[in-house]
Amino acid sequence: xxxxxxxxxxxxxxxxxxxxxxxxxxxxxxxxxxxxxxxxxxxxxxxxxxxxxxxxxxxxxxxxxxxxxxxxxxxxxxxxxxxxxxxxxxxxxxxxxxxxxxxxxxxxxxxxxxxxxxxxxxxxxxxxxxxxxxxxxxxxxxxxx
Numbered sequence: 367x368x369x370x371x372x373x374x375x376x377x378x379x380x381x382x383x384x385x386x387x388x389x390x391x392x393x394x395x396x397x398x399x400x401x402x403x404x405x406x407x408x409x410x411x412x413x414x415x416x417x418x419x420x421x422x423x424x425x426x427x428x429x430x431x432x433x434x435x436x437x438x439x440x441x442x443x444x445x446x447x448x449x450x451x452x453x454x455x456x457x458x459x460x461x462x463x464x465x466x467x468x469x470x471x472x473x474x475x476x477x478x479x480x481x482x483x484x485x486x487x488x489x490x491x492x493x494x495x496x497x498x499x500x501x502x503x504x505x506x507x508x509x510x511x
Contacts, residue, residue: 396433399453399502400441401426401473401509403485403494409447416444421470428471428506430458441497449480449494451502464510473509480505 402422406414420440421429430453431437441450465471480494487493489501498505 397453397458398431398433398437398441398450399428399457399506400431400448400450401428401502401505402447403449403480404447406447413444413447416440417447420444422448424472426473426475426509428461428473428509430461430469445488445496447495449489449496449498449502449505451498451505452500453506454500454503457503457506460510461506473506474511476505476508477511478508 400420400422402417402425405425406417417423420431421427433452441448461471462468465473481487481489481492483492483494485494488496489498490496
């Protein structure tokens with residue numbers, strides 16, 4: 367086949383009208399505050415790596431994350447070292463005002479402690495670890511001073 371024959375066989379394609387893209391429904395993005403409660407000495411490498419991926423490097427530091435399925439999986443993996451919950455916009459504004467950064471904050475120890483059973487039991491049993499829902503806002507306010 368010569369080049370001329372190839373050109374004859376190629377039919378011009380008609381331009382299809384572009385279909386309007388369906389936009390995903392815009393919903394309010396949920397934010398989660400995660401606070402590293404326990405230290406990282408003598409901790410499994412997988413857990414240490416996960417905390418580093420979430421930018422949690424020191425005790426009592428807090429990060430604000432989007433609530434996605436992959437983030438929740440990472441939090442579930444390190445649930446015995448961190449506490450997290452749904453953070454309000456007011457609390458985020460207070461964090462930015464007092465600490466001056468966006469997304470990553472070094473906090474103080476909370477006034478009156480983490481809970482009556484300390485940092486080695488889950489929140490549902492009176493401790494400090496795991497998901498605490500909306501009560502994370504109270505903890506952050508106590509840690510801000």
